[in-house]
Amino acid sequence: MKAPIRELADLAPLNLPRGRVAALVQDLRAEIVTGTIAPGATLVQEDLAARFGVSRMPVREAIKHLQMLGFVTVEDNKRARVAELSRDDFVEIYDMREGAEALAIRSAIPHLTNAHIEAAAAIQDRIEGVDPKGFGALNMAFHMTLYRPSGRMRLLTHVEMLFNAADRYVSMVSAGPELKAKANAEHRSLLEHCLARDTAAAEACVRKHISDARDALAQFF
Amino acid sequence: MKAPIRELADLAPLNLPRGRVAALVQDLRAEIVTGTIAPGATLVQEDLAARFGVSRMPVREAIKHLQMLGFVTVEDNKRARVAELSRDDFVEIYDMREGAEALAIRSAIPHLTNAHIEAAAAIQDRIEGVDPKGFGALNMAFHMTLYRPSGRMRLLTHVEMLFNAADRYVSMVSAGPELKAKANAEHRSLLEHCLARDTAAAEACVRKHISDARDALAQFF
DNA sequence: ATATTGAAAATTGGATACAATCTTAGATAT
C-alpha cells in the first residue's frame, strides 16, 4: 500500500517541491541575480502572485526570506525594492567571505576524507570544461564541498548566503581568461593543501583566493 | 487637522510599534534566551496567537524571522521547535564572532570619532556599575557602538545576530568576578587602542577578548 | 512654473476560512 492511486493528479501541481515558498524564493533570486529584475525595482505582491499563479501569502513569505538574504529591502507598509548594488557592498561581501571561508576550511580539514576531496576535484574538472554556463553554481559547489564536512551549520549557511550575495556582482562581469586561469590554479592548489591536510596553507590559500578576486573585480564597480 | 478624533481608541492597541511582528520577535526571543521556553519545546502558532492576542499571521512571520536568527528550527508542515543548545554550537558562534568582529573593528576605526569612543566609554561605565541586570544588552551596545561607524550594514547585522545567538548561552552562566574584571579590563584597553587609532592592536584585542571568553565559557556546556 | 494639499487608488498588514499534512490515540492482530 505504498503507492496511492494518484497518477494524473500528480501531473498538474508538479514541481512545487513541498512548499511553494522555497520555489518562489529560488525563482525570484534567479531573476534578481541575472538582473531580470533591476536593482531598485519595486516588487508588488499581487503582481508576483498573479505571475506565479499563487496567492499573495506565499509571495509575502518569499519576499521576507529574500529580505533576510539581503536581496531586497523592505520598510513597513511600503513596497519591497530590489537591493541596490555598490562597490562598497561588493567589497563588504568579499571581506566577510574571506573571514568566514577561512574559518570554514580550517574547521573542515580535520573532517575531510579523500572522498570529499575527490568530489571537489570532480567539480573542478567540470569548471575547467568548455561550458562557462552555470559557473557561479559550480564554483559555489566546489567550495561548499570542501567546507561542508566541518558540520558547522551556522557557518555553512552564512557562507552560502555570502556566495549568493556575491553572485549578483560576479554574474555581471565576464571574467577574462587570465582571471579564470588564476582562479583554476588556486582551486587546484587548494585541493593539494587539503590532500596534505595542511590547515595553515589551505586557509592562507582561501584567503588569498578571495582577497585577490576582490581586488581584481572591485574595479568593475 | 493633524489629530483625528481618536483618543480612547488609541489606548487599547497601544505600544504595538508599527508592525506587531517586530514586537512578537522581541518577546519570543526574550523568552527563548531566558529559557522560559525551553530548548526543544514546540511552538504552536495558534497558541502563541491566542497568548499575544493576534491572529496566526503575525506569529507565522515572527517564527520565520526567529528561524533565520537561528532560535528555532522549522520543517515543512511540522511544528517549529526551539533550537537545541550544544557546546559545539557555542564554540561555532564564538569562532564566527572572532572573525566578524575583528573585521568590524578594523573597518570602523578609520571612521571613529572621539565622540563615538566616548559614547562607548560611557556604556562601559554603566557595565562596571553595580547593576548586573541587562549585562548582555549593555555589552552588545558597547561593542556595536564601536563597530557601527564602519557603516557596513551587512556586517553589522551579522554581528548583531551572533550577539543574540550568544546570549542564549551567556545568560545561563553567572560569570564570576574575576571573569568580569578581565572582560572590563579588555574593554578599557580596547578603548585605548581606539583612541590611538591603532587598528592592528584593536583587532588583536577584540580577537583575544572573544577567544578567551570562548575558552573560559566553553567548559560550562 | 513650483510647491502644497486632499482625496482616490493602489498596496501592504492582519483576520478569517478552507485545504493539505502531520500527529495521536484507539482498535486490531500477532
Next chain:
DNA sequence: ATATCTAAGATTGTATCCAATTTTCAATAT
C-alpha cells in the same frame, strides 16, 4: 504485552476578505 494500522483530531499552508497605510495625481495656492 507489543506492534501495526486506521481514522479522527490537531496543526500548518494557502486563499480570500477587510482594515490601515502609503502612493499617486489632479486641484489649488503661492
